[in-house]
Amino acid sequence: MTNKIVIDELLCKGCALCTEACPQNLIIMSSEINRQGFLPAQISAENLEKCSGCTMCALVCPDVAITVFKGCA
Numbered sequence: 001m002t003n004k005i006v007i008d009e010l011l012c013k014g015c016a017l018c019t020e021a022c023p024q025n026l027i028i029m030s031s032e033i034n035r036q037g038f039l040p041a042q043i044s045a046e047n048l049e050k051c052s053g054c055t056m057c058a059l060v061c062p063d064v065a066i067t068v069f070k071g072c073a
């Protein structure tokens, strides 16, 4: 069982609060602009495997762009 987060790129405004909030520094900002003109947050497949499912990233996101799934198969 693993945890998983999904970042909705279309909702992300690129504020980077989630990158600061993640205690494991798993989230980074993309270098590619999204359709809204922002640099969205992203998480690599490798870092996704390290996610503890703490939900801190989702809690601080002002745009509700992050969903945390705990205990995904």
Ligand code: SF4
Residues within 6 Å of the ligand: 005, 021, 022, 023, 024, 025, 026, 027, 050, 051, 052, 053, 054, 055, 056, 057, 058, 068
């Ligand atoms: S759920 Fe916790 S560990 Fe996982 S990416 Fe978000 S802040 Fe980081």
Ligand code: SF4
Residues within 6 Å of the ligand: 007, 011, 012, 013, 014, 015, 016, 017, 018, 019, 040, 041, 060, 061, 062, 063, 064, 065, 066
């Ligand atoms: S906190 Fe939300 S809006 Fe801000 S960069 Fe992270 S996902 Fe995007």
